[in-house]
Amino acid sequence: MELGAVRRARTRARVIAGAFELFGEEDGLHARIEDVAQRAGITRATFYDHFSGMAELRDAVTYEVTHDFLTAVSEALARLPDPRERISAAIRFYLHRVRAVPGWGRSLINLSANGIIFGAETFREAEQTVANAIAAGQLTITDAALGRDAILGTTIAAISTMLREERGAAYPEEIVAVILLGLGVRAEDAGEIAARPLPELIFASTE
Amino acid sequence: MELGAVRRARTRARVIAGAFELFGEEDGLHARIEDVAQRAGITRATFYDHFSGMAELRDAVTYEVTHDFLTAVSEALARLPDPRERISAAIRFYLHRVRAVPGWGRSLINLSANGIIFGAETFREAEQTVANAIAAGQLTITDAALGRDAILGTTIAAISTMLREERGAAYPEEIVAVILLGLGVRAEDAGEIAARPLPELIFASTE
């Protein structure tokens, strides 16, 4: 191990964890470097020893906060043979997590500079899954980008709604049913798929 | 007329028009007060004589830029008896305008602090229209907020996509068909409604 590397890593982790909290609070958009440093118990100078500025911090927090979740989701989805069920499960994982950890959702929304919560990776994955479902003849639409827009757009709107107003516990399943139906899944299948038990989600312990 | 009011109004209009241009450009998010003032051909001091700051300017531009369009849309929709067709036409008005005037779409996206392009007014209208369609027995969903999320979320994703990648001229109609189908419009109706000729859109001449 490099000299002082553990201390450095610990500090970095404290900064990211603190910033994540901050971004998830009311008015988290307007957090200043000073606030972030104070929350982490360090000085501004030290902050700049770890990050070049706010943009880099945002990227780091985004990565740290989504990476475990995203890989866990990816792995869980990989075990589902039906593309339609993969779509369903992905959306429900997101929405259930937002329901369970509202600060996570708020942080995500605040982190996204211009409303695009989902990174390029998620973007491509969603489109790919839709393409697979199309290839399997499960959908009536023929444009994967169209399906991706419906999925991600509706999901982010649902997240925003769940954070703003009280929605029932069944909201994620209802959202999924509407999306699947829109993509052309047969009506009698859409509801059933949306209600299937979710596979277990195992997070990599970064401890 | 008050003393000097016309000059004042003209200056204000120049500021708003210039800021609108600026917001629609690449990197329009980071426009400074100085830039806005320069574009309008005035000094910073004069800017502050009209607006308290960036937030108020953003509000003013948002209002100015959407109000005519929104009222025109509202009026055009009012003449459509079928709630499903009102949903369809509203979405298509937005998407076609973005296609015709990309700067308008970029400005809207940049103006929205956190991705919520649509103001509270539009929010309520969308939900109300969905509620009407539900009451008319045209949809299978029963939750108007759900329909609103699907409509607005998918629409904003589609706008974002149209500004980023090249999409065919038929994209708006395809988007509408997916949304209507998702809400539970019968498959044979969804496509037909999405393709109906749009009513004329008459803007109030603010000249």
Added chain:
DNA sequence: ATCCCAATCTGACAAAGTGTCAAGTTGCGG
């Protein structure tokens, strides 16, 4: 135990942007 060196702290600085103000100039409306 203790020594080394990277990590952190202290305190200061320059630069950029915001918001305000007083005093002077300009141009529209009567």
Added chain:
DNA sequence: CCGCAACTTGACACTTTGTCAGATTGGGAT
């Protein structure tokens, strides 16, 4: 062509960002 409001000029205080030199601290190798 007069008066008043709109605008300009030039300056200032304040906040936030980003950097830096020098002092201090703490983890890990010996």
